[in-house]
Amino acid sequence: MAEAQNIPVGSTTAGSIAVAAESTVATRMSAPPSFDVADFPVPHGREEEWRFTPLERLRGLHDGTAVATGNGVKVEVQAPEGVTVEAVGRDDARLGKAGTPVDRVAAQAYSAFEKAGVVTVPKETVLTEPIRIAVHGEGGTAFGHQVIELGAFAEAVVVIDHTGDAVLAANVDYLLGDGAKLTVVSVQDWDDKAVHVAQHNALVGRDASFKSVVVTFGGDLVRLHPRVQYAGPGGEAELFGLYFTDQGQHQEHRLLVDHNVPHCKSHVVYKGALQGDDAHAVWIGDVLIEAKAEGTDTYEMNRNLVLTDGARVDSVPNLEIETGEIVGAGHASTTGRFDDEQLFYLMARGIPEYEARRLVVRGFFAELVQQIGLPDIEERLIARIEEELEAAVA
């Protein structure tokens, strides 16, 4: 039996509740993790992990009716010298090592993919150019699996760039050897109709550093589930996210950082702007500090900026602490409105309305855009933000 503190957002009283070996984070899921889709019942929408997601818009990814088509996605990998790029069968031992599917769609993806992509950066190889993985939707349905493995002390930046139109369910595994440094920028710049559901599993080696930047703009429905576990002490994970949720879009980011070994760090910052009717952003930030994870240092934050009426945010940070022997643990969630008074103030200083909105949104995202470190992606992002803002004013 472990003592756990479950601190939901907005709560002022931290009630101490006894839990079994399974934490409530684990039990938030309605079934235990599994690679087999048959182990998960078809969700009905009231389960904790599905209650924010409009199942009817998943195009059958959750109930077995979605079938892979020939024109799903085209994947192109551009890698610097020294990097191995392979397409492997499902018996490859590297698949699924970083984590196990935790919901039915992830298990469906694992059960349905044909070939998995494996990108390997050998040990002690330090790349100066990023690895670029372009995932372009061609209008069909696809199931994917991608592994990115860094050997000990290897360093790499990987950009996974999603464009076009597709119904895609996928698992992406990041395996970091001891002392490795991996930065992954995952851009969801889909066309309006795309549906994208993915689980990202990072297994962070001893003294390794993992940095993830998730950027979500497009799609009808995007639901990502970045998860981090540590393979040894001294690991660090930084998870940054930026989303711009437009009219009618559902963008959901569900994170889990499982501090399962001592002396690891995690730092989570997700920021989203919303505009338009029925724009819906969901952010779930679960951080679990297991009893054995002494010396943990963690902080997670979600900020939302609502630009117009009619948009909705669900933000649920959740911190579970099973040991008091930690360096720090904190979380914050705020949702603010860009309101008429702010607009009036800026306009009263001569700034036109469009420029005023731009100023506020760019300022809001600036600290995260800087985290990307790739000028071409940063510029594209800023251009996309401007486009979205212009569309709103028009």
Place this chain on the structure above:
Amino acid sequence: MATLEIRDLHVTVEADNATKEILKGVDLTVKQGETHAIMGPNGSGKSTLAYSLAGHPKYTITGGTVTLDGEDVLEMSVDERARAGLFLAMQYPVEVPGVSVSNFLRTSATAVRGEAPKLRTWVKEVKEAMQRLNIDPSFAERNVNEGFSGGEKKRHEILQLELLKPKVAVLDETDSGLDVDALRVVSEGVNRVRETGEVGTLLITHYTRILRYIKPDFVHVFSAGRIVESGGAELADKLENEGYEVYTKGGASA
């Protein structure tokens, strides 16, 4: 010479599902280089006048005209009014999260001046203006009005006044909530702008205290939505001694 002319201005506001007339025929002319103090009791409509001139959407103009050098101010959007040379120093400036003071000032100056100020001279200009107002340089990196004290907000408003160099500045209760030291610093800022002779100033205040630092050319008493008496600086002394009662009692039927 720039002139702001307010003629028979009527303004209503929606409150509690009813339309209420706040301004009931305001007449006032402010010329460049002049300083007018508008004094009046709470609820007399002084701030409504200030916000109506700036174009706040809460207020509806139901009659009258406002022109700046003959141009119809009431036809202009809020930002157009600012670019035309109207400035409102607000009593309660709002926080603008995510926008730093330095970014805000530069964007605003670019909009009002019609071109981006040259970076090198701009940095110097801002730095010196901040020094004169005893504003800590670290303010430049803070978000607009976020976590500012009352006095800091007012100094930030006057900083903008100094940088934007309007033709007509409306100062809405800039003195309220300031201690004597802060009042002096803020007043000195206003006086520096006045001494250029290029700004017409409309100083809206409840108290005569600020008039010891900023000497008005004209004093107007505001009551029940209009100007009920106008005079020179000596009128302020009368108000200091006698208060507003004579206007609130007699003025309503006048």
